[in-house]
Amino acid sequence: MxxxxxxxxxxxxxxxxxxxxxxxxxxxxxxxxxxxxxxxxxxxxxxxxxxxxxxxxxxxxxxxxxxxxxxxxxxxxxxxxxxxxxxxxxxxxxxxxxxxxxxxxxxxxxxxxxxxxxxxxxxxxxxxxxxxxxxxxxxxxxxxxxxxxxIAQEIELRRELNHRVKNILTSVQAMAQMTRRSSSADDDLFELFLARLRSLAAVHSTLQETNNGGVAFTAVAREVLRPYVEEGAARVVIESDASGLRAEAAKALALCLHELATNALKYGALSGPSGRVLLRFGRGPDAGTATFSWVEQGGPPASAPTRRGYGLRYLKTALRGLFRRDPVLEYPPEGFRLEVEGPADDVFES
Amino acid sequence: MRAAGAFQRGSVRIFICEDNAMIALMLEDLIEDFGHEPCGIADSFDTGLDGCRAAGADLALVDLDLLDGPTGLKLVEALAEEGVPSIIVSGQVDLIRQAHRAASVVRKPVVDTELRAAIERVGAGRRGA
Incomplete structure (x- = not known):
């Protein structure tokens, strides 16, 4: 030996x-x-x-x-x-x-x-x-x-940070490209882009404040929909449980909420003084599922959009990715509504 | 061969494997701008492989990190087995340590001329084959 x-x-x-x-x-x-x-x-x-x-x-x-x-x-x-x-x-x-x-x-x-x-x-x-x-x-x-x-930990952190920064830059790039491409002539492109960027920034700060266990949907929604959820004059009513969201799900939902609110402000329940939105999110009747719904009331009668806007396209793709199901979009006279329910695996922090 | 035929026609059916919806949509737009045809979006290994098959894709754009983890390279490999070439589109190309069978690699954030050139190169390689 x-x-x-x-x-x-x-x-x-x-x-x-x-x-x-x-x-x-x-x-x-x-x-x-x-x-x-x-x-x-x-x-x-x-x-x-x-x-x-x-x-x-x-x-x-x-x-x-x-x-x-x-x-x-x-x-x-x-x-x-x-x-x-x-x-x-x-x-x-x-x-x-x-x-x-x-x-x-x-x-x-x-x-x-x-x-x-x-x-x-x-x-x-x-x-x-x-x-x-x-x-x-x-x-x-x-x-x-x-x-x-x-030293090893620092190198790993720097690499991780580098990847995150690249991801964020690519998201912002995508946001800018798509805003330019799918807006109509009378839109203020720059304002539209900045508003989207603000939502992305808002969800990032919310995620930053919540270290572990996932961020709650209500926190994300309140941040993105801030002007519409103030005490006493809430135009958007949020009903949600406290389940923690996965970070990627939180980001996607924040951007979806932004698009929904922008649309409601332009054509739907938030365009006039009397409309309201009921926003529901949480685990479905069976705990393995998640549900999301946005129901507008009291605004002008809804009608299906005539052109393919960025918002709608993003909503469909993002929600399909998140819930593994196509969202259902309806335009009844009482107001626009969107609903989707699917497996919870990619939505909640496990 | 199906893929080679498509490249000869000039318009290529391109499938997108990317878990960030916003980035996926941007890639879809860029593909249209280049005169090609986006034929679907998927965000994981399984949905990517099934989606490419179902859509009869000629080419796939694949992110290294998908919803089910770092499965991009495995997907590139599986697609290569079926004769579908792919281009890696990722912010983490520095993580590629092993040999892979992707036809090309494009860094994020995406420079559209780079992506376009990569797609054309794959096409040229196919026509030459």
Whole structure:
């Protein structure tokens, strides 16, 4: 066997990283490893170059005796130390054979291994003297590992952020293109676009404020329909349960509500002083389903649109995606109504 | 072969696999602007594959991240098995680590001339085949 591990009992573990030990002389390795074990440290004893190479992968520190530093081991350590990532400075504890060798060895290795934290000891030495040096080295290493994890996390966060920004930019691009394409000559393009952008921004802030568990439909609806849901003069009445929405569902529903409100303001119940809208959303009679309905009353008689507007096209596509069913749109004299019911899987946070 | 024939006619039936409805609609508009024919929208692996089959698509635009997760590359692969070429349209093209069988890759936000050129290139490759 070229490497073996000596572990402390489970309840005595220090939580510090592993000591890699290479001490080929007599019982050195056993004696030291036992002393470390009694102090709650885990030791991996390497007997040859290949085992050492393996063991160094996530070493807390390296303890080598002078006898272990053969030409091939020195060459391996040269390469390993030079190849360390920026966050890493492996602590290396060297145990010289005699105090007289210590200084020369120190001189030589310090020049050779500039990317290591070097500590020197000389025999004769009791294991307990080494122990405090090893513990210090491991604590230093633990701090390096934390830095490594933070760097990795930061890279991941930056990548995630980058993707989100691209998604948002693409959504805004789509919004702009479609606003231009499907408006009539008398529309104020810029105003239409800005209003849509405001809805997107509103839902983003609502999502930001709700960290986990999903945002409630009412919160999204109140934000997007703000002018129509004020206390005392509510033109849109919202009936909804408190189920948390998935973020993507919340965004799509916010934009749908914006299109519905814009349409109602132009042609429907919100165009005159007396019309009202009943907005219902929640789990269906069977908890596995979700329902959404927008029912206008008291406005001018509804009639089916003559041209294919952006709003309608978006509503149909988005709601079909969300509910897996085509929404039903009706234009009775008492007012426009839209209803859709489908599987809840993509709608609610599970 | 069906797809090659369509490319020869000049107008291509293009299916869109994208889970953001607004972006899907924009792609639909762009396809029409280029003189091709959008033939459907889907937002997941299953609906994408079924949709392409049902619509007899000549080409698919595929986002890497769909409603059912990062299934875009798998969809590209499945479509390639059926002889339908695809163009990846994604904001996460840096995540593509493995070899894939997409005919082209277009970054989001979409530059319309890039998408158009990618579609034409796929067409040219088909006509040459």
């Amino acid at each position: 070229s490497a073996h591990r000596i572990r402390p009992a489970g309840d005595e573990e220090s939580g510090l990283p592993t000591v890699v030990l290479m001490a080929p002389y007599r019982q050195d390795a056993q004696v030291l490893a036992r002393a470390f074990r009694d102090a709650g440290l885990e030791t991996l004893v390497a007997d040859d170059r290949a085992a050492l190479d393996d063991a160094l992968q996530d070493a807390g520190c390296l303890l080598v005796t002078q006898e272990a530093l053969t030409a091939e081991v020195l060459a391996l350590l040269d390469d390993t130390l030079a190849a360390q990532p920026n966050w890493s400075e492996l602590p290396v504890l060297v145990l010289a054979a005699h105090s007289t060798d210590g200084l020369a060895l120190r001189e030589r290795l310090a020049q050779r291994w500039t990317r290591a934290k070097l500590l020197f000891y000389a025999r004769p030495l009791a294991p307990v003297e080494l122990l405090s040096g090893v513990q210090l080295a491991l604590v230093t290493r633990l701090r390096q590992f934390r830095l490594r994890d933070q």
